[in-house]
Amino acid sequence: MIPQLVPLLLPEFKTPERLWVLVTLPVLVLLYILLMRMKGRVSFRFTNTGVLGSVVGSQRRWTRHLAVAMSLCSLVALGLAWAQPLGTEKVPRERATVVMVVDTSLSMQAEDVEPDRLAAAKQGALDFVNELPDGYNVALVSLNGTPQIKMPPSTDRGAFERALMALQLEEGTAIGEAITVSLEAIEQAPVGEDEESPPAMVVMLSDGTNTVGAGHSGPAAAAKAAEVPVFTIAYGTQNGYVDVDGARENVAPDVATLKAIAEETGGTAVNADSADSLADAYQEIGSSVGYEEVAKPITAQYAFGALGFAIVAALGAVMMAARWPR
Numbered sequence: 001m002i003p004q005l006v007p008l009l010l011p012e013f014k015t016p017e018r019l020w021v022l023v024t025l026p027v028l029v030l031l032y033i034l035l036m037r038m039k040g041r042v043s044f045r046f047t048n049t050g051v052l053g054s055v056v057g058s059q060r061r062w063t064r065h066l067a068v069a070m071s072l073c074s075l076v077a078l079g080l081a082w083a084q085p086l087g088t089e090k091v092p093r094e095r096a097t098v099v100m101v102v103d104t105s106l107s108m109q110a111e112d113v114e115p116d117r118l119a120a121a122k123q124g125a126l127d128f129v130n131e132l133p134d135g136y137n138v139a140l141v142s143l144n145g146t147p148q149i150k151m152p153p154s155t156d157r158g159a160f161e162r163a164l165m166a167l168q169l170e171e172g173t174a175i176g177e178a179i180t181v182s183l184e185a186i187e188q189a190p191v192g193e194d195e196e197s198p199p200a201m202v203v204m205l206s207d208g209t210n211t212v213g214a215g216h217s218g219p220a221a222a223a224k225a226a227e228v229p230v231f232t233i234a235y236g237t238q239n240g241y242v243d244v245d246g247a248r249e250n251v252a253p254d255v256a257t258l259k260a261i262a263e264e265t266g267g268t269a270v271n272a273d274s275a276d277s278l279a280d281a282y283q284e285i286g287s288s289v290g291y292e293e294v295a296k297p298i299t300a301q302y303a304f305g306a307l308g309f310a311i312v313a314a315l316g317a318v319m320m321a322a323r324w325p326r
Contacts, residue, residue, distance in 0.1 A: 014084035067316030077306035095198035107251035145172020179219035229267035232258035
């Protein structure tokens with residue numbers, strides 16, 4: 001079966017300089033057209049077409065064109081295969097640093113998510129971290145008016161759980177500063193035996209609008225420059241509320257801001273309005289955090305495609321050569 005070539009139309013090549021062979025294809029096409037015209041002139045000399053038909057047999061023009069077209073397609077596929085095309089494959093990361101940013105602003109006391117937003121957020125973050133490979137470094141940053149590193153990058157899951165469960169509600173929401181603090185936490189991550197820092201990413205859970213600081217634009221640009229994607233979870237329902245000084249205030253999540261942060265940094269933005277949907281959101285993010293795309297050779301797929309085209313071309317040639325009973 002001919003492989004699905006549509007997603008492979010513009011792959012990378014290990015030896016792209018070999019693609020020069022494709023330049024010969026237009027020459028072959030022009031040569032075929034020239035030969036067809038010359039054959040037409042020679043055939044025109046035989047005025048008795050009935051006799052000519054009995055001698056050479058009947059050949060269908062479309063069969064000849066099909067055989068030639070498939071032959072050219074086979075040559076194209078072989079030329080691409082010779083250049084050693086590369087595809088991508090998702091493989092588990094061996095090392096990484098994940099910074100968990102948990103919103104602890106006063107809006108997290110809303111009870112639209114049982115038992116309340118903060119308690120459910122803690123459990124969701126803990127479950128997510130426990131699913132990560134043991135070799136991953138995990139850091140914890142609190143998101144409020146003055147974001148802080150509550151735990152530097154470490155593989156100690158017990159220490160992370162203690163730091164997470166100790167989070168308390170604080171005033172304010174400084175989303176931009178939380179990103180900056182997260183980048184500072186990443187710098188504290190231990191390097192591997194190769195003296196290189198592992199890839200890093202930030203997972204931010206928030207339910208509110210930025211109320212402190214200049215905003216997220218500058219920090220998001222810094223994260224993008226550092227190649228640190230920020231995955232965001234807009235947490236809570238649109239009808240969530242808290243009582244402040246006897247007045248009820250709506251605390252709907254700022255979906256637009258969190259989505260913008262994710263898009264600007266190369267992360268993913270998801271929404272969660274319940275404990276179950278929060279677990280689903282973490283699972284979706286985990287599929288990106290726990291894996292990376294690596295290049296792999298896909299020469300065999302192109303060679304297989306060339307074989308498929310060649311088989312069709314051979315069948316066309318057989319149909320032209322055979323004398324079918326009338």
